[in-house]
Every structure is written in C-alpha cells, then in structure tokens.
Amino acid sequence: METDRPDGRTPNQLRPLACSCSILHRAHGSASWAQGETKVLAAVYGPKAGTKKNENPEKASIEVIWKPKTGQIGKLEKEYEMILKRTLESICIRTIYPNTTTSVIVQVVHDDGALLPCAINAACTALVDAGIPLKHLAVAICCSVTDSGCIILDPTKEEEEKMKAYINLVFPNTIVSVLPERSSQVGSEPMAHGIMTSVTQGAMSVDDYLHCLDRGRAASARLSEFVRKNIGPKSTWLGRMGFLCR
C-alpha cells in the first residue's frame, strides 16, 4: 500500500542523515545528528565523581538534561529525559566506574518530526565520542501509521500531526563479527534481534505494531551501517546519506 508524502519520499525512505562529532571543545564528547530538518546536538561530560541521592552508588549513573529549542522544559521534555536515561543506561557498561555520574546534555536545534529518535542517535554517538564504554550502539527510528493503515518511516512534523499513531523504536546495532570467518552468529544464537526501547503515541493494532517493528528493524540495519561507516578513531567526522529501506 503506497502513500504519497509531501516531500516526495516513499513510505520506507528515511530523510537524509548528517552527523558530525567532536564539535564542542569543552565537552568530553559531543555529536550533532540531523535527520532532514530535525537536528539535535548532544554533549557528554564525565565520568564525574559521585551519584545522586536515589542512584545506586555501586554502578555508574547517567544523567540526562534535555534543553528545548525555546522556552522552559515541560512534561514532554521530562518524559524524553527519562526515556533517554533508561535507554542509555541499558547500553552503557555501568559496573566499570561505580559511584560516578556521566552527564548527557541534549540540545534541540530544530524539531521537524522524529525528535526523540534523533536525540537518542545523537546521545549514543556523543557517548562513543567521549570514550564511554558501551555494550553496543543504539539506533533509533520513528515509524508511524496512517488512518488508512499504511506504515511510513521517519515522519516529518507535518506528517506526525496527521498520523493516527506513531512509535519510536530503539534497536541494538546489528552486530558484526571481526573474526576471520565473519560469522553473523555466535554459537547457535542469532546476534541481534532485540528491541531496547519502544514508545508509542496514539492507538494501533497489534498487527500494525508488529509491522512497524519489521520496518523499523530493516531501517535500523541501514542506520547501523551508516553509524559504523562514519564513526571511527578520528577527531571529527561528517557523513551524509539518504536511505530507501527495501
């Protein structure tokens, strides 16, 4: 089921991606991530000494501060902070430096839809840039369901407002092996079919949800490829890519 989109993209096509690292000199790690007109800047400071009152001092803690483009932080931003915190805690190896706090500051530069996935991708890239040990990378994607039941990826703000529901999905990066046999499996276990975070807005059927998962997973494989190609032991990098996920 095809649908026309205002910007001429197909339902499975992502907006052009742009990413650059180490753009803030005072931060220990930083990254800017843009998906079309949506752009987010993330900065990482730490590990710093001590944890907050309600945190477990036997593990490192992650602190997320969300800075909206304009105005005060509201309920939605608080929710985004919490989602981002939980997502980042699940990818960081928190037992290495107990009783420390790593601060992640997310600054929204422009919001043109799929803001949370963009922020998650930026924060994850900034953590890599800061040299924080991670279990794996996280790649986030937004899928939305139209009134006619068509699923589209990476909606713009205009599209989001017309959708009956949309879902923000975070997947672990598709794990590759650098072993000589280049096996995609370890033992008999498939490598990465997990889902780390799923945040739904609006109502959708179970079938729609499962279709979104499939589409999201396909897109996340391409995003993983983009991230892997572009992040490296360099001080700065810039990548641009537009995707059509089959």
Place this chain on the structure above:
Amino acid sequence: MEEEKEAVMVTPGEVLGRTSDVKAGRGAYAALHNNTVYASLTGFRHTVPPAPDSSDLRPTVEVTGHKAHGPVPQPGSVVIARVTKVMARSASADIMCVGPKSVREKFTGIIRQQDVRATEIDKVDMHLSFHPGDIVRALVLSLGDARAYFLSTAKNELGVVSAESIAGATMVPVSWTEMQCPLTGQIEQRKVAKAAS
C-alpha cells in the same frame, strides 16, 4: 603468537572472539551468557600475546586508538592530590592525577587519621602531617561514601611530595617526618613521601 599486522576497525558491540580463545582487555568486555568477547569502544582491534610465564595461554584482545575519557580513580590506583582542608581526624584533598594522567573532572578524597601511616596510627596528629596546599601521593583504598574516595598514605613511598613553607618557598625533605624551608631554614612537620631512588 605474533601481534596482528592488519588493524581492524571495530565499534561497540562487535564480536572480537570467544572467551575460550581470547581474554578481554582494554576496550573489550566478555559476555558470560554466550561466552563471547565484544568491543566496548570504537578503535582498532589489537591482539596481545600472552606473557611467556603466564599459565593462561589465551591472547588478550584490546581496542586501541580510541578517544579516551578522563581517568577515574579506582581502588588500588596511586593518585596525586592537593590537600584542601585539614581537620582533627581527617584531611580532604582534590585528586589531580590518577597514575600518570590528569583528571578532567574534580574528584575529592579523604585521608583518615588511621590511614596516614602504618605504625602508631592512634598517635597521628593530622596538623603535623599535612597542610592545605600540600601535594600528596596517595593510594585509593575504596570508593568511600558518595562524597569522596578514601585515600591512604600508609607506605614509605606515599605522603607529601611537595609543600610550600610559610615563606612561600618549596620545602626540601630532610627526614620522613620533616621538611625544611631553603630560604629561612625553618623545619616543618609533614608525613613525607620517600623519594624514588
């Protein structure tokens, strides 16, 4: 076993080997649920052969060439700290270096009275051991409480390595418990670190 000639770029989560074949070094971690070693940093895969006298014959796989975050004090690491406050039963210090690397963030340490020296620990006078501004070499004992790490100077090679006299000159150690001002000749009490020979 020779080191790898070709550097392979890896990102966090990439498989570096099986725990039966390799050990996880810096920038890598072992997942116990599937006995696999994964990368935890972005950099180049690097295999270090085992030491000739080692009983474990597995090579160590590391990820090198990455941008490292600032060093973090850990139990057992030797730190350089500046004393900020001296009280009757403890002294506070700001950790400046962990091993050879300077810290990016402020870490606070506490030297308790019982951790100043190894002998006669109940007779230690904190004010005769440290003064604010002294640079000390200390060992991290533990994470301590939420506010500070517990530090110890209870070894010959640990203690004050640099101190200023009242006259403002850098003092010279004359014994394990005394330092002398080169300008005035005045002797001040300190828990002096034994100079490396």
